[in-house]
Amino acid sequence: MGRRRSRKNEESDDFDDEEDDFRGKKRWRSEFIDDIAEEDGDYDEEEDDEEIEDGFIVDSGAELQEEDDGRRKERGPFFPQEEELEDLEKLEQTIQNRYGPEYGDYDDEMNVEQQALLPSVKDPKLWIVKCLIGHEREAAVSLMQKSFNKGSVVQIRSVIALDHLKNYIYVEADKEAHVKEACKGLRSIYSAKVVQVPIKEMTDVLSVESKAIDISRDSWVRMKTGIYKGDIAQVVDVDNVRQRVKVKLIPRIDLQSLANKLLCFSLVSRINLIFHGIHVIPLMTSSVDLEDGREFVKKKVVPAQRPMNIDEASEMHIRVVSRRDPITGDYFENIADMMFKHGFLFKTVSMRSISSQNIQPTFDEFEKFWKPKDGYYDIASFSTLAVSRRKCHFMKGDAVVIIEGDLKDLMGWIEKVEDEIVHIRLKMKGLHETICINKKSLCKYFKPGDHVKVVSGAREGVTGMVIKVEGHVLIIVSDITKEDIRVFSDHVVESSEVTTGVTRLGDYELRDLVLLNNGFGVIIRVESEAFQVLKGNANKPEVVFVKLREIKRKIEHRFSRANNIVCEKDVVRIVKGPYKGKQGSVDRIHGGVLFIKDRHHLEHAGYICVKAQSCTVIGGTRADGGRHGDSYPPRAVPKILQNCIRPPGGPPTEFNNNDVDGGGHRGGRGHDSLAGKTITIRSGQYKSYRGRVVDCKGQSVRVELESQMKVVIVSHNQIYDHVAVSTPYWETPHNGLGSETPMPPRTPLHPYMTPMRDPGGLFLL
Amino acid sequence: MFFHIVLERNMQLHPRHFGPNLREKLVAKLMKDVEGTCSGRHGFVVAITGVDSIGKGLIRDGTGLDHVPHQKYQCVVFRPFKGEILEAVVTMVNKMGFFAEAGQVQIFVSNHLIPDDMEFQSGDIPNYTTSDGSVKIQKESEVRLKIIGTRVDATEIFCIGTIKDDFLGVINDPGAAA
Numbered sequence: 001m002g003r004r005r006s007r008k009n010e011e012s013d014d015f016d017d018e019e020d021d022f023r024g025k026k027r028w029r030s031e032f033i034d035d036i037a038e039e040d041g042d043y044d045e046e047e048d049d050e051e052i053e054d055g056f057i058v059d060s061g062a063e064l065q066e067e068d069d070g071r072r073k074e075r076g077p078f079f080p081q082e083e084e085l086e087d088l089e090k091l092e093q094t095i096q097n098r099y100g101p102e103y104g105d106y107d108d109e110m111n112v113e114q115q116a117l118l119p120s121v122k123d124p125k126l127w128i129v130k131c132l133i134g135h136e137r138e139a140a141v142s143l144m145q146k147s148f149n150k151g152s153v154v155q156i157r158s159v160i161a162l163d164h165l166k167n168y169i170y171v172e173a174d175k176e177a178h179v180k181e182a183c184k185g186l187r188s189i190y191s192a193k194v195v196q197v198p199i200k201e202m203t204d205v206l207s208v209e210s211k212a213i214d215i216s217r218d219s220w221v222r223m224k225t226g227i228y229k230g231d232i233a234q235v236v237d238v239d240n241v242r243q244r245v246k247v248k249l250i251p252r253i254d255l256q257s258l259a260n261k262l263l264c265f266s267l268v269s270r271i272n273l274i275f276h277g278i279h280v281i282p283l284m285t286s287s288v289d290l291e292d293g294r295e296f297v298k299k300k301v302v303p304a305q306r307p308m309n310i311d312e313a314s315e316m317h318i319r320v321v322s323r324r325d326p327i328t329g330d331y332f333e334n335i336a337d338m339m340f341k342h343g344f345l346f347k348t349v350s351m352r353s354i355s356s357q358n359i360q361p362t363f364d365e366f367e368k369f370w371k372p373k374d375g376y377y378d379i380a381s382f383s384t385l386a387v388s389r390r391k392c393h394f395m396k397g398d399a400v401v402i403i404e405g406d407l408k409d410l411m412g413w414i415e416k417v418e419d420e421i422v423h424i425r426l427k428m429k430g431l432h433e434t435i436c437i438n439k440k441s442l443c444k445y446f447k448p449g450d451h452v453k454v455v456s457g458a459r460e461g462v463t464g465m466v467i468k469v470e471g472h473v474l475i476i477v478s479d480i481t482k483e484d485i486r487v488f489s490d491h492v493v494e495s496s497e498v499t500t501g502v503t504r505l506g507d508y509e510l511r512d513l514v515l516l517n518n519g520f521g522v523i524i525r526v527e528s529e530a531f532q533v534l535k536g537n538a539n540k541p542e543v544v545f546v547k548l549r550e551i552k553r554k555i556e557h558r559f560s561r562a563n564n565i566v567c568e569k570d571v572v573r574i575v576k577g578p579y580k581g582k583q584g585s586v587d588r589i590h591g592g593v594l595f596i597k598d599r600h601h602l603e604h605a606g607y608i609c610v611k612a613q614s615c616t617v618i619g620g621t622r623a624d625g626g627r628h629g630d631s632y633p634p635r636a637v638p639k640i641l642q643n644c645i646r647p648p649g650g651p652p653t654e655f656n657n658n659d660v661d662g663g664g665h666r667g668g669r670g671h672d673s674l675a676g677k678t679i680t681i682r683s684g685q686y687k688s689y690r691g692r693v694v695d696c697k698g699q700s701v702r703v704e705l706e707s708q709m710k711v712v713i714v715s716h717n718q719i720y721d722h723v724a725v726s727t728p729y730w731e732t733p734h735n736g737l738g739s740e741t742p743m744p745p746r747t748p749l750h751p752y753m754t755p756m757r758d759p760g761g762l763f764l765l
Numbered sequence: 766m767f768f769h770i771v772l773e774r775n776m777q778l779h780p781r782h783f784g785p786n787l788r789e790k791l792v793a794k795l796m797k798d799v800e801g802t803c804s805g806r807h808g809f810v811v812a813i814t815g816v817d818s819i820g821k822g823l824i825r826d827g828t829g830l831d832h833v834p835h836q837k838y839q840c841v842v843f844r845p846f847k848g849e850i851l852e853a854v855v856t857m858v859n860k861m862g863f864f865a866e867a868g869q870v871q872i873f874v875s876n877h878l879i880p881d882d883m884e885f886q887s888g889d890i891p892n893y894t895t896s897d898g899s900v901k902i903q904k905e906s907e908v909r910l911k912i913i914g915t916r917v918d919a920t921e922i923f924c925i926g927t928i929k930d931d932f933l934g935v936i937n938d939p940g941a942a943a
Contacts, residue, residue, distance in 0.1 A: 449915075465925050466914070467875050467877055477925055479916070482873060484876075599871070
């Protein structure tokens with residue numbers, strides 16, 4: 001429609017502007033546009049619409065008009081009338097004008113210019129000339145000097161010496177003879193070997209990206225090759241010309257083997273030994289010939305990192321020479337051509353064998369570096385660490401302290417963070433404006449008592465409270481494990497979040513009772529790939545690490561039999577065994593074994609595993625446990641009580657099998673205890689229906705609904721026990737037991753239970 | 766620090782308790798529910814001293830429970846604060862520090878915050894003791910400590926304390942006394 005309209009406008013414009021010409025020459029315009037149909041009659045009818053539409057779209061029409069005008073102007077001459085086509089040159093001219101520079105893309109324009117700058121045959125050529133290795137710069141400079149001195153006699157245009165290209169320099173000149181002439185007489189250039197660089201490759205000479213990272217002194221790097229591969233090192237000196245750096249490492253030297261080697265290589269001793277019939281083989285062999293003639297490199301055993309102890313070395317009769325490094329003036333101990341100082345090895349390596357980007361030493365490495373002998377912290381080292389730190393998360397509201405410059409030791413809060421500049425509001429009377437500081441001069445500030453979370457580094461995810469601040473290092477007491485951790489202050493942010501750590505892995509969660517290949521246990525810790533499980537060996541804590549697949553299945557929390565002596569969440573005290581005297585709440589029960597959670601017990605996340613027999617219940621659950629702190633040793637349970645506490649409808653044989661002492665002969669057949677109980681279905685199709693359990697088979701339970709004349713099958717986890725036989729659920733509001741006062745009336749709330757039934761736990765002992 | 770404040774609570778009462786002693790039962794239930802609990806804001810509720818007012822109860826549809834909206838009661842609460850100085854009883858000593866309890870609040874004193882001259886000694890009764898043996902911190906010792914930080918869990922308040930300042934440390938040593 002729009003198009004039609006526009007076309008109509010065109011037509012009307014035609015009518016408006018050039019009535020005489022275009023009336024008859026509408027055809028030419030419509031070669032691209034198929035509007036033949038349009039031109040058929042009925043134009044009058046549409047004219048009304050057109051007018052109305054025109055009225056509406058007056059503005060856009062106007063715009064369209066302009067466009068159309070423009071377009072028409074293009075198109076018009078593009079398909080010039082026959083009369084105008086006579087002059088081809090003119091045509092060409094017009095086309096040029098139109099499709100010349102002003103019409104093209106501006107991007108292309110730039111490219112065109114660049115293309116134009118490429119070397120062509122008319123430009124001076126580039127010649128590659130061999131020179132003395134390592135002396136490229138020298139060669140270039142001498143050529144330059146020569147051309148300055150001699151002026152126009154030397155007819156080369158320029159000389160290029162690339163850092164990364166050894167042995168060669170580039171000379172720009174018109175003719176090879178010029179190059180040779182210029183190089184004559186210079187010692188470092190071999191003028192015999194002059195080769196021209198093809199035109200297409202000329203640009204590549206100078207457009208090679210070199211690694212722009214400047215390795216600076218005191219920065220941290222990692223070794224890429226050799227025995228020290230992967231080790232962190234600190235740069236002591238940089239030699240850009242020769243592309244070498246001197247680094248400081250923690251030595252990996254096996255003194256014994258070194259001693260042997262030195263011994264071997266000492267002629268006198270060797271002869272001596274041979275004379276005595278002992279053929280000494282150097283310990284570090286680098287290649288062994290196999291029978292089939294292949295040579296294979298035997299892997300060197302990498303010695304452990306240990307600071308070098310000079311005394312030890314001299315004991316082993318290794319020659320230690322004290323040498324003075326001419327450049328720095330420091331004294332080094334030289335052992336077997338390796339330089340040592342303060343226990344560190346100083347080695348000169350090529351820049352290629354180190355990686356310098358984004359090297360962050362871990363805290364342990366850093367510690368090792370600055371604590372070769374125990375208890376020696378160099379404050380200066382922290383500042384170097386500060387300098388080389390790259391990662392710094394600053395957020396609005398962080399408390400920071402300025403660590404360098406005039407404003408050192410001033411505290412403030414961050415108002416705004418930009419890339420490198422941070423705006424701070426200072427903590428000082430009278431200073432209300434914010435100041436801008438470079439990120440590097442700031443350090444996060446934490447006070448003891450702040451609750452923080454670690455956001456980067458090895459200890460990511462740990463939350464805890466700061467107890468001590470030592471420069472850039474904070475000591476945090478972890479929330480979960482209560483152990484102290486050292487972290488850099490850059491890696492933490494203040495947060496009130498308390499993490500429980502990872503609690504889920506796969507199907508299993510913390511605190512789950514799981515069945516293993518050999519026994520069962522409670523998951524006390526979840527790590528990234530495995531679980532730590534406290535096994536159900538009473539009185540003998542055994543913690544195993546199991547992988548996800550080694551767990552057979554989760555032992556479902558089952559409602560155990562009615563004659564629970566001890567229920568979950570009961571507070572019990574251990575009276576026998578190694579944990580005697582400890583007290584805690586029962587977390588899980590399985591097979592006569594209780595897993596008690598005692599927050600005072602620091603091991604195993606507070607879990608203690610004991611046999612139910614060795615505990616006594618102290619009161620019931622926490623709601624009323626404290627008040628009625630009667631402790632009835634399980635043994636004292638009178639048989640009479642036990643007789644009454646029988647699973648309603650359950651076979652008497654079940655009861656007989658119980659331990660008289662025991663707290664729990666539960667598990668395994670837990671489901672049977674449900675039979676006959678009144679339950680409420682809590683999820684699924686029959687949610688909130690009450691019913692009586694008829695039968696249980698594994699996971700499925702058959703329930704006779706109270707409200708309908710139906711027996712339905714539901715899954716076990718869809719119901720819960722309306723009768724709080726095993727665990728009084730105080731939380732569920734409908735459960736009237738929750739509101740009980742200490743003396744529960746014996747109302748027939750539980751029609752199938754004898755009145756002695758006391759779910760309050762008082763008599764459940 | 767202990768405070769005596771007025772708190773409010775919504776309660777629900779089962780109809781079985783309706784009767785002449787309704788109010789007493791309500792109060793008893795309140796006490797049972799609230800005493801011994803801890804909230805992040807107020808701290809531990811130590812004891813209820815009195816009930817101010819009980820709102821009008823309404824029977825809830827569907828459950829039959831009586832919903833008593835605003836029960837105002839006065840109670841004594843205990844809440845530890847940062848910077849507070851408390852006396853506490855040591856409950857556990859290990860190489861990372863020791864745990865002490867001041868009522869229901871547990872305070873952990875890390876070994877970094879124990880004066881440097883005291884060292885951990887493991888053994889039958891692990892303890893921290895000075896080099897000359899004059900001062901000893903072991904289980905059941907009373908110490909005066911300063912709280913440097915508190916953390917509120919869902920139902921528990923956990924504190925970190927220090928004894929590294931002046932006038933802090935052991936008050937009464939059961940070992941020495943005996």
